[in-house]
Amino acid sequence: MEPEKSESAAKQSTEAGAGESVDPHELVSSDDEIDYSVEPEFYDPDLDDTDERWATKQRKDRTSDAVLSCPACFTTLCLDCQRHEKYVNQYRAMFVRNCKVKTDQILREDKGKRKNRKGRAADSSTTSTEGENKGQAYHPVCCEVCSTEVGVYDEDEVYHFFNVIPSNS
Numbered sequence: 001m002e003p004e005k006s007e008s009a010a011k012q013s014t015e016a017g018a019g020e021s022v023d024p025h026e027l028v029s030s031d032d033e034i035d036y037s038v039e040p041e042f043y044d045p046d047l048d049d050t051d052e053r054w055a056t057k058q059r060k061d062r063t064s065d066a067v068l069s070c071p072a073c074f075t076t077l078c079l080d081c082q083r084h085e086k087y088v089n090q091y092r093a094m095f096v097r098n099c100k101v102k103t104d105q106i107l108r109e110d111k112g113k114r115k116n117r118k119g120r121a122a123d124s125s126t127t128s129t130e131g132e133n134k135g136q137a138y139h140p141v142c143c144e145v146c147s148t149e150v151g152v153y154d155e156d157e158v159y160h161f162f163n164v165i166p167s168n169s
Contacts, residue, residue, distance in 0.1 A: 055067075055079055058079050058080075059079055059080045062080055064079060064080045064081055064082075065081055065082055065083040065091065065166075066081060066083065066091060066166035066167060066168065067079055067166070067167050067168075068081055068091060068093075068150075068161055068164040068165070068166055068167075069164060069165045069166075069167065070098075070143040070145065070146060070148055070150060070164065070165070071148065071150070071163060071164060071165050072143065072146045072148040073143060073145050073146040073148070074165070075098045075143055075144075075145045075146070076097065076098060077096055077097065077098055077099055077143065077150060077161070077164060078091070078093045078095070078096045078097070078099075078159070078161065078164075079095075079097075080093060080094075080095055081093035081161065083166075087162075089162065089166075090160065090161065090162045091160075091161045091162075091164065091166065092158055092159065092160050092161070093158070093159045093161065094157065094158060094159070096141075096159050098143060098144045098145060099141050099142070099143065099144060099150070099159065100141070100142050100143070100144045100147075101139050101140075101141055101153045102139055102140045102141070102142060103139055105139060105140050106137050106138070106139060107137070107138040107139070107140060107152060108135045108136070108137055108138070109135035109136045109138070136154060136155060137154075137155055138152035138153065138154050138160075139152065139153045140152060140153075141153050141159055141161075148163070149163060150162075150163045150164050151163065151164070
């Protein structure tokens with residue numbers, strides 16, 4: 001069932017086809033063509049309750065500080081996490097989804113270098129092999145959907161997220 005076009009709209013389409021300019025005040029609004037008496041077919045009033053039950057089941061009734069999403073594609077990465085006590089934009093978790101650990105790359109926490117006054121790293125007297133043995137090893141963690149780096153994975157099998165979007169859980 002298509003709404004009837006007004007005479008001015010029919011006149012506009014013939015004028016526009018002839019190459020003449022169309023007065024924008026004569027254009028018919030798209031709101032005039034929408035029938036608001038019919039309920040949208042994609043609306044489900046119970047969907048929020050269903051989603052909440054699913055998330056609670058996934059967390060196994062544990063509480064979470066946030067739901068973490070990828071900053072690039074908004075894919076859900078974690079439903080059950082803890083916020084860092086000192087750094088409020090960092091989270092840790094053990095159970096994640098849509099994450100890919102890059103096991104071929106190793107990041108090391110560098111405790112051998114000290115910073116000088118200007119913020120640049122000072123030369124350390126240790127060799128590179130000694131420096132590699134110091135500090136904990138981490139693997140980069142990326143979003144499985146868009147490959148954005150979102151955190152690291154440590155030797156204790158804990159994910160540390162720092163490049164994510166948190167939302168209330």
